[in-house]
Amino acid sequence: MSALLTSAAGVLLLSLGGAMWRIWRGPDAADRMMAAQLVGTGGVGTVLLLAGATDWRMIDVALVLALLAAFAAIAFVKAISLDGSGDPEESDDVAEIVAVKATGARAADAG
Amino acid sequence: MSGLAATGFDLMLCALILGAALAAIAVRDLFGAVVFFIVYGVFVALAWLRLEAIDVALTEAALGAGLTGVLMIGAVSRLERLTSRDQDQDAAGPQSPPTSSAARIATMVGAAGIGGGLAWGFITLPPSAGLQLAVAENLAASGVENPVTAVLLNFRGWDTLLESIVLLAALIALWSLARDQDWGRRPGLRQHARPGGVMATFGRLLPPFGFLLGVYLVWTGSAQPGGAFQGGTVLAAVWLLVMMAGLKAAPRVSSTRLRWALIAGPLLFIGVGLAGAVAGTFLGLPTAYAKPLILTIEAGLTLSIAATLALLVLGAPMAGDGLGPDQPDKEPAR
């Protein structure tokens, strides 16, 4: 069983190389962030498989990784908010952006 | 563990660690470099697991893949805001001078020298079985069953005491970057989120579990992997989340309660050390009382480490977005 679990951990680890490619390519910051999220979840899975293969005490590392999984993403959406410390949900942004785009188009037409 | 599967796993892990490290340096996009650094932290935590150093893996997972990522994303954001403001406001203002090639070469030579020196030191290191045997022989006298905790808080208490003071010194250095008129304010940007939104809900949902995990890691640290630093880092992350979700503002840097929390760990540690000095040796723990003493010190250290790390991520006290003197004072100084 131990060898099988280790092999499974290897197969999982290999798939994370694909996520690394996406971080390299981007093109958007959001793409990089999501790929990092995938590596985080894959890391949790790898830790669990290693724990099953060798030592169950390792599972605490998976707990820490899972608990902190969303922190980088929250820091990211804050960093790209207007003042660097907000929340993408704060204003009805979708409507706002559509409106801004419309006025922008009108302004361009007028100019 | 069977050899072939493990060897394959290790080779792949090494390749991924090297790949992430190289990509973090080579990628042109600054944010991409930070993301590679976070990913690097996940892989390094896995490497520590393969080396059966679960304590270190816990620290790397909490710091490398967790808090440092938050810190660096915030730093990139602030750096870019500063740059764009400078471009907007004073295009003719002071620009950083272009780095001369002499300076670059000097930096390269210096870095290569340090790297070469370290490599030489490592290669010429006399072969040694390490201290595992010595620790195992004396573990019974240390009061705890986890050899790592025994070394950190009993056999080499000095190192840990000084480390906790270094952390405090780092925070004082950070705070000293505040402008005079901002002194006494709350540290970092004013965090806000939509009340009842996804971020605020997450900020309410996670802390109970995070608190449980943080305290568990400290408690279990005396017998199993874990300890004050790992638990403190998790608690720091939980506190940061509460602040980032806009549920509770950061305390003012002038708050007396905050300052007691910051020095509680080092103070307790020094107090126990002095009591030991009266009884015989500084920082010497009598075997009979070693376990309760270690747990007391760890409790204090956890509080201080959690508070210090969270405040290090938040930054210096500032008004508004802290970008310059043209910011209106929204909050009166104390």
Added chain:
Amino acid sequence: MLVDGITCALIGAGLLFFWAGTAGIIRFPDTHSRLHALTKADNVGLGLLIVGLALQAPDWLTLGKLAMVWALTLVAAGTTAQLVARAAITKPAARRGPASTAAIPGDTVRSKDRAS
């Protein structure tokens, strides 16, 4: 023996979802489709893996920890997906990164208004 077989099957299925997630994050054409791929790996892939491993858990504490890992990942994945997706729609800055908040289209529109 039967339990080991079920574990293998579940872990195999979980790995399949992880690989599907990776394939999606490489192959899908835009940010929001890729988000869709990511959440499959997060929610289902890790879930199958954890159920498979739970059959091998030596004690109740380990079982509880496995359940907590899954619960935490589900909450984290849901939160991240919501916030990043919304940020990617509403904040064109998400296209280039924290670098470009100064250049949101709203600002250019407003400066155009002022000029006219």
